[in-house]
Amino acid sequence: MTERKEHHDNELGLGVSPSFAEDLGAIFGPPGQVPEDVDRAVAEAARRHLGRPPRKLWWVRWAVAAATTAAAVIVWTVGIPAVRAPAPHATQVAAEMNRADIDRNGRVDIIDAFQLARHIESASPTKRTWDINGDGLVNRDDVDQVARAAVRLNKGV
Amino acid sequence: MERDEDLIERINRGQAEAFERLYHRHRDWVYRLAWRFTGNPQDALDVVQETFVYLLKKFPGFRLTASMTTFLYPVVKHLSLNVRRKRTGNSLAEAAFEEIPAPKAPESSRAELAAAMASLPSAQREVVLMRFLDGMSLEEIATSLDIPLGTAKSRLHNALRKLRDDPRARDYFLE
Amino acid sequence: MRRWTVIGLVSVSITILLVTTQVGRAGRFEKPRVRFAPVHIYLEPGRPGAPGLAAYQFELRATTGRIKIVGVEGGEHAAFKEAPYYDPAALAKDRIIIAAFNTGRDLPQGRTRIATVHLQILGAAEPEYELDLTVAADADGRELPAKLNLERGDVK
Numbered sequence: 001m002t003e004r005k006e007h008h009d010n011e012l013g014l015g016v017s018p019s020f021a022e023d024l025g026a027i028f029g030p031p032g033q034v035p036e037d038v039d040r041a042v043a044e045a046a047r048r049h050l051g052r053p054p055r056k057l058w059w060v061r062w063a064v065a066a067a068t069t070a071a072a073v074i075v076w077t078v079g080i081p082a083v084r085a086p087a088p089h090a091t092q093v094a095a096e097m098n099r100a101d102i103d104r105n106g107r108v109d110i111i112d113a114f115q116l117a118r119h120i121e122s123a124s125p126t127k128r129t130w131d132i133n134g135d136g137l138v139n140r141d142d143v144d145q146v147a148r149a150a151v152r153l154n155k156g157v
Numbered sequence: 158m159e160r161d162e163d164l165i166e167r168i169n170r171g172q173a174e175a176f177e178r179l180y181h182r183h184r185d186w187v188y189r190l191a192w193r194f195t196g197n198p199q200d201a202l203d204v205v206q207e208t209f210v211y212l213l214k215k216f217p218g219f220r221l222t223a224s225m226t227t228f229l230y231p232v233v234k235h236l237s238l239n240v241r242r243k244r245t246g247n248s249l250a251e252a253a254f255e256e257i258p259a260p261k262a263p264e265s266s267r268a269e270l271a272a273a274m275a276s277l278p279s280a281q282r283e284v285v286l287m288r289f290l291d292g293m294s295l296e297e298i299a300t301s302l303d304i305p306l307g308t309a310k311s312r313l314h315n316a317l318r319k320l321r322d323d324p325r326a327r328d329y330f331l332e
Numbered sequence: 333m334r335r336w337t338v339i340g341l342v343s344v345s346i347t348i349l350l351v352t353t354q355v356g357r358a359g360r361f362e363k364p365r366v367r368f369a370p371v372h373i374y375l376e377p378g379r380p381g382a383p384g385l386a387a388y389q390f391e392l393r394a395t396t397g398r399i400k401i402v403g404v405e406g407g408e409h410a411a412f413k414e415a416p417y418y419d420p421a422a423l424a425k426d427r428i429i430i431a432a433f434n435t436g437r438d439l440p441q442g443r444t445r446i447a448t449v450h451l452q453i454l455g456a457a458e459p460e461y462e463l464d465l466t467v468a469a470d471a472d473g474r475e476l477p478a479k480l481n482l483e484r485g486d487v488k
Contacts, residue, residue, distance in 0.1 A: 218406025
């Protein structure tokens with residue numbers, strides 16, 4: 001921040017003494033600090049409003065994710081995985097859009113992400129083509145990638 | 158240091174401690190700004206609390222797409238306007254709402270700078286304070302005030318030029 | 333000749349006076365303002381008793397006026413409280429596609445606020461918006477006939 005200020009000051013051609021900011025603070029700064037009771041009130045409001053889910057639900061969520069991931073990996077390794085040559089840059093977006101069309105209706109929208117999420121959560125068999133990000137797994141990361149493809153302004157078509 | 162965006166991500170996941178960090182990071186800036194708009198310490202503290210309660214109610218499910226100061230600046234201004242309206246009983250039009258020229262009487266050694274600042278047009282004074290008191294970059298100032306960067310630069314340049322030529326403030330300039 | 337010269341000079345003077353008055357008046361009323369406003373997006377099923385909403389996607393764009401998107405917020409029902417998906421590239425434009433889904437069973441029914449978009453309004457003109465619902469679906473992924481409407485929040 002100091003470097004940027006000095007750069008702009010120099011850019012404006014007017015060097016300003018450090019005491020300028022200090023004296024402005026004395027004139028225009030508020031009297032004193034924010035008292036602790038305001039800090040406590042805000043902290044209390046945050047704790048009441050946000051809270052946290054019970055720890056056991058976090059563990060359940062992770063357990064389900066681990067189980068479905070393991071199932072997906074097993075299904076994936078049954079077939080011979082093809083070596084994926086990197087798609088040419090010019091068609092990369094179009095290729096991703098094609099893979100992201102989970103329900104094969106010719107368009108990528110949030111329903112594709114929704115369908116993929118339901119498949120994963122139900123631990124039903126997944127397809128290799130649903131590994132959208134190419135990491136060897138079909139999981140929530142692929143769901144997010146499909147969703148991001150759905151809302152992309154430039155769909156490369 | 159965690160970025161604001163990362164803290165917001167954690168707040169969306171229910172981590173109250175992340176909201177406290179965000180609060181402490183921006184609290185003093187909000188207080189200074191509220192003080193400049195209200196000129197009253199108790200009102201300014203009320204605005205601080207209301208501003209962060211307003212922000213808190215956005216969670217979970219909020220995503221920041223500009224800087225925190227850009228997001229909070231109009232919130233602080235609006236809440237300060239409400240407080241001033243209640244206190245003065247005036248139906249103050251928002252377009253006419255500006256920072257109080259000098260919220261408190263300064264000690265004599267700074268009285269001349271205060272007088273010089275009060276003589277600046279309010280638009281120039283605001284930019285000087287955002288720059289030197291709030292530590293905002295010219296880009297952040299331009300975005301918060303919705304003016305082109307060139308306008309922010311020229312307001313600051315003209316303000317500093319006036320202050321430099323003002324015998325009450327001349328000594329703050331190095332050349 | 334002299335008379336016509338005088339008439340000509342007076343006419344030019346009056347014209348200059350009128351023009352500068354108009355410019356001055358326009359200058360006074362065209363002062364740019366900083367305004368921030370939330371825009372609340374509501375989805376309403378096409379028929380009463382429709383199944384709960386599990387997924388939606390819509391596009392919002394400004395057809396007049398200039399806007400800058402500064403925040404995106406989730407909806408009122410717990411199923412859509414989380415911030416929805418959108419393309420960060422939209423922030424440099426005045427058009428955005430927003431979508432979200434929930435695979436749970438506790439889903440909103442009837443009219444519900446699905447998202448709030450926080451906008452910075454640039455300039456004095458009040459923007460007009462266009463809202464297109466791309467898709468809405470129920471828990472089985474079946475399309476739900478529905479319509480969107482928009483409510484402007486308090487301008488700050």
